[in-house]
Amino acid sequence: MIFNIARKELKSMFASPMGWIILALLMFAFGTYYLNGVNDYFEVMSGAIRPAERYGVTQFVGQTVYGLASFIMLFAVPLLSMRLISEERRSQTLPFLFSAPLSLTEIVIGKFVGLLTFLSILILYIALMLSTLNIWSDIDFGYIVANSLGLLLLVASFSALGLYFSSLTSQPVVAAILSFIALFALMILDRFFAGDPSNTMAQLSLMKHFQSFAGGLIDSGDIAYFVLFIITFLVLTIRRLDADRLRG
Amino acid sequence: MSNITVEAIELTRLYGGRAAVSDVSFNLKKGEVLGFLGPNGAGKSTTMKMLTGNLAPSAGSVKICGIDMIENPKEAKALIGYLPEMRPLYKELTVDEYLTIAARLHKLSGKHIKKAVDNAKARCGLSHMSKRLIENLSNGYQQRVGIAQAIIHSPMVVILDEPTVGLDPIQIRDIRALIKEIGNEHSVILSTHILPEVEMVCDHVQIIDKGRLVFNGGIDVLKRTRIGNKLLVGFNGIPQIEDLLAIQGVTEVEQLEGGMMRVRFAEGENPSRSIVETSVRKGWELYQIAPDQTSLEDVFVQLTYHDAGAELAAA
Numbered sequence: 001m002i003f004n005i006a007r008k009e010l011k012s013m014f015a016s017p018m019g020w021i022i023l024a025l026l027m028f029a030f031g032t033y034y035l036n037g038v039n040d041y042f043e044v045m046s047g048a049i050r051p052a053e054r055y056g057v058t059q060f061v062g063q064t065v066y067g068l069a070s071f072i073m074l075f076a077v078p079l080l081s082m083r084l085i086s087e088e089r090r091s092q093t094l095p096f097l098f099s100a101p102l103s104l105t106e107i108v109i110g111k112f113v114g115l116l117t118f119l120s121i122l123i124l125y126i127a128l129m130l131s132t133l134n135i136w137s138d139i140d141f142g143y144i145v146a147n148s149l150g151l152l153l154l155v156a157s158f159s160a161l162g163l164y165f166s167s168l169t170s171q172p173v174v175a176a177i178l179s180f181i182a183l184f185a186l187m188i189l190d191r192f193f194a195g196d197p198s199n200t201m202a203q204l205s206l207m208k209h210f211q212s213f214a215g216g217l218i219d220s221g222d223i224a225y226f227v228l229f230i231i232t233f234l235v236l237t238i239r240r241l242d243a244d245r246l247r248g
Numbered sequence: 249m250s251n252i253t254v255e256a257i258e259l260t261r262l263y264g265g266r267a268a269v270s271d272v273s274f275n276l277k278k279g280e281v282l283g284f285l286g287p288n289g290a291g292k293s294t295t296m297k298m299l300t301g302n303l304a305p306s307a308g309s310v311k312i313c314g315i316d317m318i319e320n321p322k323e324a325k326a327l328i329g330y331l332p333e334m335r336p337l338y339k340e341l342t343v344d345e346y347l348t349i350a351a352r353l354h355k356l357s358g359k360h361i362k363k364a365v366d367n368a369k370a371r372c373g374l375s376h377m378s379k380r381l382i383e384n385l386s387n388g389y390q391q392r393v394g395i396a397q398a399i400i401h402s403p404m405v406v407i408l409d410e411p412t413v414g415l416d417p418i419q420i421r422d423i424r425a426l427i428k429e430i431g432n433e434h435s436v437i438l439s440t441h442i443l444p445e446v447e448m449v450c451d452h453v454q455i456i457d458k459g460r461l462v463f464n465g466g467i468d469v470l471k472r473t474r475i476g477n478k479l480l481v482g483f484n485g486i487p488q489i490e491d492l493l494a495i496q497g498v499t500e501v502e503q504l505e506g507g508m509m510r511v512r513f514a515e516g517e518n519p520s521r522s523i524v525e526t527s528v529r530k531g532w533e534l535y536q537i538a539p540d541q542t543s544l545e546d547v548f549v550q551l552t553y554h555d556a557g558a559e560l561a562a563a
Binding site for chain 1: 249300301302303304321323325326328332335337338339340342345349350352353354355397448
């Protein structure tokens with residue numbers, strides 16, 4: 001059932017030009033950064049005289065592309081998640097889902113999985129693109145795996161939050177703006193506490209937890225943070241939809 | 249028991265202390281078409297939302313074929329097809345795509361989906377619209393798509409909220425025929441405020457006003473109150489009222505505008521034959537005689553404004 005809802009969301013996403021345009025634009029951006037990264041690598045590394053300054057091509061190109069990806073997703077995910085529920089609310093199609101034999105949990109998780117599947121296309125694309133470096137070099141696949149997992153968890157968190165904000169309003173644009181602001185605040189939260197990295201508030205920052213993945217480290221603590229973040233917002237979304245049924 | 253498809257027990261819905269629906273109870277049997285009537289804001293849509301599990305009742309319960317909507321919503325919802333007042337259509341999809349999704353969400357298995365979609369399209373006259381985007385369909389065809397998604401999984405109960413609103417007369421006729429056809433196999437609940445529609449398609453009528461059920465009975469009961477013991481008679485040569493009263497069975501005569509007269513007669517008598525004979529004998533030049541029907545609108549107004557429901561339901 002979750003699968004059927006996800007399928008329906010994907011169909012809607014690809015039925016409008018929006019999905020295709022976002023995919024194309026993002027792939028173009030990632031491709032450009034990849035190309036620049038490869039070009040810059042030789043320039044920078046030929047200038048690096050001491051061996052300590054030299055590091056691998058995977059990391060050099062990878063951090064450019066994944067750095068851009070985490071930043072660009074901040075804009076892309078709210079644009080994609082905004083219509084998940086608010087659009088249905090506006091065009092009054094929610095009763096279609098509510099009167100089908102589905103639980104609210106299935107509906108919400110289905111929508112989440114649908115969006116995540118769409119975004120996974122991009123993550124997979126980045127991973128494949130970086131893997132092509134292996135043709136003429138010996139690259140660090142562990143680094144790519146860690147980054148892909150990190151990026152997946154990051155966009156999953158973005159999607160969960162976006163889904164929640166989408167359930168709050170019947171105006172997709174309002175949902176997009178609200179989720180963008182919330183995500184932006186959560187991303188840069190650790191900058192405000194740069195002087196005191198052990199501060200609890202700094203621990204809430206999404207970026208802080210992404211950083212270990214960006215360095216190629218899979219930390220179970222960070223995974224737990226992202227998973228809890230996702231579950232929290234999915235539960236909030238389910239409760240919000242349930243309130244519709246209870247309060248009308 | 250097995251024959252009852254919908255059972256509403258003391259349904260109540262409060263909105264901030266104001267009751268939108270209060271104490272609505274009824275049963276619906278298999279193969280019946282139930283018409284839900286009421287003025288705007290009477291609580292028709294709210295009741296329907298509660299029946300389909302889109303809205304939780306403040307009190308009371310709904311049972312679909314014996315399955316409680318609140319305790320087992322999934323099983324109960326599987327037996328219902330619902331078309332809300334606002335058609336829940338994904339306009340960016342084609343008719344086929346949309347109906348396939350509807351079939352899938354109602355847990356039809358892979359090989360049955362295509363058959364169900366084709367069947368629903370054929371019944372709603374949509375077969376030649378398969379590849380069209382729903383967005384580009386006319387209002388009437390969109391309505392048919394809405395009905396098609398409600399009947400795609402052959403539910404036990406089909407609930408349609410104002411299915412003929414905003415359609416042209418030919419489409420209305422088609423959709424009424426469709427509702428009648430559906431009503432042969434499934435139970436149908438439909439809401440409307442078009443009274444002749446109820447007379448044409450429904451077996452059972454409920455009139456709801458300010459959240460309360462004011463009439464619940466068969467369509468024939470409603471029709472009987474409509475006809476009454478009255479005749480409308482027209483004469484060219486106006487007779488004396490006393491002469492008419494002298495005719496066997498006539499109890500009351502009322503002079504109307506334009507030479508017409510309303511003649512009331514006692515229960516079980518029909519003085520029309522005597523009136524015609526007397527007229528010929530006395531040269532009153534009778535040109536019209538017909539049963540005087542109170543319009544359904546009058547019955548409706550009477551019910552909703554004078555709260556005469558109790559007496560009527562007893563009749």
